[in-house]
Amino acid sequence: MPHRELTHYAVSVVGADRTGIVAGVTEALYKLGCNIADSSCAMLAGEFAMILIVSHKKPFTKALLIEELKPVCEQMAMTLSVRHLPQGEEDRKETPGEICQITVYGADQPGIVYRVTSTLAARQINIMDLQTKLAGTEQEPVYIMLLEAVLPDGLAPEAVEQILDGLKQELQVEISVRIVTPVEL
């Protein structure tokens, strides 16, 4: 179906994990006639988090969507948020630059995510995916961050390692960068 005939929403559902969250939410969406265009769900600590971009043939309203999802979420004690996407915001933008996977890990300390991501943002390096976990033991917690980012034109992956090298020394963390730009076969 052409995009202009569809209206899109960003939906997020978060709450204590239990069986049947995805089934409950997607049942409501299915009965409404919504499509799940893109989605990511993950266990974060003991919480289950769903982020979905859903579409529906026009005419449709955010109120209708909430009306169906709210009872399902309330029944499972999940928080619900729904946002209408303005036309043109629903498509992933083309990413012409190299894609890098950056791994950062080290002894847990405040500011690892902030320092790394602000350094990247200052160089116009756009983050597409980011996950963090606190691992290790209670006595020696280890922080692990894995992210994927698009490099602006002309910036080589080696340059990214150099850009992050100062942080590596300062925070005493391991940082590695590898290209994961897809190969067409």
Place this chain on the structure above:
Amino acid sequence: MAVQPILKYPHPLLKKMAHPVAVLDAAIHTLVQDLLDTMYAGPGSVGVAAPQIGVGLRVCVVDVSNSRHGKDNNHGQLCMVNPEIISRSGNAVMREGCMSVPDYTGDVERATEITVRFLNSETGQEREIVATGFEAVAIQHEMDHLDGLLFLDRVMSISTGLFRRKQYR
């Protein structure tokens, strides 16, 4: 000589086992030429397998010599009939895309060194090569098409392993 349209999943032929070639005749030569034309016409494509252009035979072409990952390490143009992997070793992950599965890419683990035996479509001679690096990946990807496998059958999540183990009380 013709560029053929690439079949896209869910076309059923892409999930079928291809048949071995019995005789290297004119039809096979035309098929190989079509595969080459289609490969060189594809944007950045380094290989095409016969099922991708609608022919259920064990024939594929690979040429990584123009790609940045393979330009320094390759056997040039390979036209392979009834290819078989004799041995494989090592493994590495690459993010693959495929003309038969548009708009999706995924991380796939493959052997980094393979020995492949095949019939050279030109000479009809049996040939054995040791391919490494990107060329090895490309050959494995194309040969998967001959077994009805897409890279989707081999995709692994980037977070698998690293983030799985933590137990929360």
